[in-house]
Amino acid sequence: MTDTLQPAGTTRTFDSLDPATGDVVDTHPVTDKDGVDAAVARARTAAGWWSELSFDERADVLLTWRSVITRRIAQLADLVHRETGKPHGDAQLEIVLAVDHIAWAAKHARKVLGPRRVSAGLLMANQAASVEYHPLGVVGVIGPWNYPVFTPMGSIAYALAAGNTVVFKPSEYTPGVGRWLADSLREVVHGRDVLQVVTGLGETGNALCTAAIDKLAFTGSARTGKLVMAACAENLTPVLIEAGGKDSVIVDEDADLTKAAEAALWGGMSNAGQTCIGTERVYVHEKVFDDFMGEILSQARGLRAGADPDAKIGPITMPSQLAVIRSHLEDALAKGARVALGGPDAVGDRFVQPTILTHVPEDSTAITEETFGPTLAINPVTDMDEAVRRTNATEYGLAGAVFSRANGVAIARRIRSGMTSVNSVIAFAAVPSLPFGGVGQSGFGRIHGADGLKEFTYAKAITRQRFRPVMNLTSFARDAATDGKVAQLVTLLHGGKQTLR
DSSP states (O other): OEEEOOOTTSOOEEEEEOTTTOOEEEEEEOOOHHHHHHHHHHHHHHHHHHTTSOHHHHHHHHHHHHHHHHHTHHHHHHHHHHHHOOOHHHHHHHHHHHHHHHHHHHHHHHHHHSOEEEOOTTTTTTEEEEEEEEEOSEEEEEOOSSSTTHHHHHHHHHHHHTTOEEEEEOOTTSHHHHHHHHHHHHHHTTTOSSEEEOOOSHHHHHHHHTSSOSEEEEESOHHHHHHHHHHHHTTTOOEEEEOOOOEEEEEOTTSOHHHHHHHHHHHHHGGGGOOTTSEEEEEEEGGGHHHHHHHHHHHHTTOOBOSSTTOSBOOOSSTTHHHHHHHHHHHHHHTTOEEEEOOGGGBOSSOBOOEEEESOOTTSHHHHSOOOSSEEEEEEESSHHHHHHHHHSSSOOOOEEEEOSSSHHHHHHTSOSSOOEESSSSGGGGOTTSOBOOSGGGEEOOBSHHHHHHTTEEEEEEEEEOSOOSSOOSSTTOOHHHHHHHHHHHHHHHSSOOOOO
16 A cells, blocks of 8 residues: 655555565545544435435345445455455355345344333332433444454444444555445435545544544454544534454363364464454363364365465455564464464565464464464463463453463453454354444443344434323422332332342
């Protein structure tokens, strides 16, 4: 990606590049603050129309959009491939998952967000109580480059289904994908500004953070997330942060080692390891450690990164990450780690070949920091208590996986993370009804599922008096006798020892 300064009076532009070849994919404008503010203003106008539609009417639009994307999936997958370098099959996979999430959000918004009655309680028995969820207005979304369709769609589709309009700033590495998504929805809504895209670098993202939006959803590094929060704080704009992770796979002594190795390998190497919920650490019970290593190295045989159709792994999309990957490997080896596959020499100019280290010291950066490359650090542990302790000894808390026939769920519940899959890897991301998000330095807030729909709304509580109260508590005419009756009633209701059933 290059930023090209144009002569005065013309628009600044930047190029998106194919990371596998360095070729220019397309040229895009740098949207300045005035341009961002104008997009937000248009979104505000469109929100008046979009929010007034019924849930069913919005669902019809979103389901039509889903169909358009599905029919053009090959076209979009090719664009994702060119801008990220990932294989066509992986590009198609993320689009398939995104389409499923659009459908879920569209079909479930009314049930999750529509009016529902709640109990008013004995004290307020004369009131009918209800709660419903209203759209915030205009939502800003800053998306990542590693999954340029699936990840931002977790915010975009759910925000739209909830009745908001969206201004989307895609990564500067994948601006074409963001533009494609907005253009395809614009066809469905006949040119209305329901979803707009602003392209550019960090300054464009900052302009979106400080614009007159009602919420900002960000996916990226924890470092950038902090900058986003600081910028949004100027206007007290609420934020949703999905930051990085250092996820582990735990392998118990009774695990299916073939499946565990297959999952760990794919979780660590797919998309060249550039997955926030991917696998970077593996903790294996010492009784099956050698067998597990034999299995995963056997499965890794022939797996390689390249630009040809037979390569299963693509390039490192962000060139600066190559130095990070190399430094983590070198630090681990300097502290005593062993190379089982690949190593520092596997880091090339554009591609990184699969690398597996074992017996990696827990204080090395390969364990403590997000590597974001096709590498795995695999360590033996004496038992599952140690596996859980090491897994949780991180500032991150995004996701992970456990492989165990007997105790998988019990182990999963002990892991401090927003998501854990048992006997599979990252399965939770493909289940639209489940919330997606982390804790600690992995961020806060949730996309996907009912939580994801509510994330882009505010709760509206309504009470309606059904009949005159027996005791009017909200009046200056209330007397001492009424206060005494209230005290008696509260004592009867709450003064005795209660037994939970």
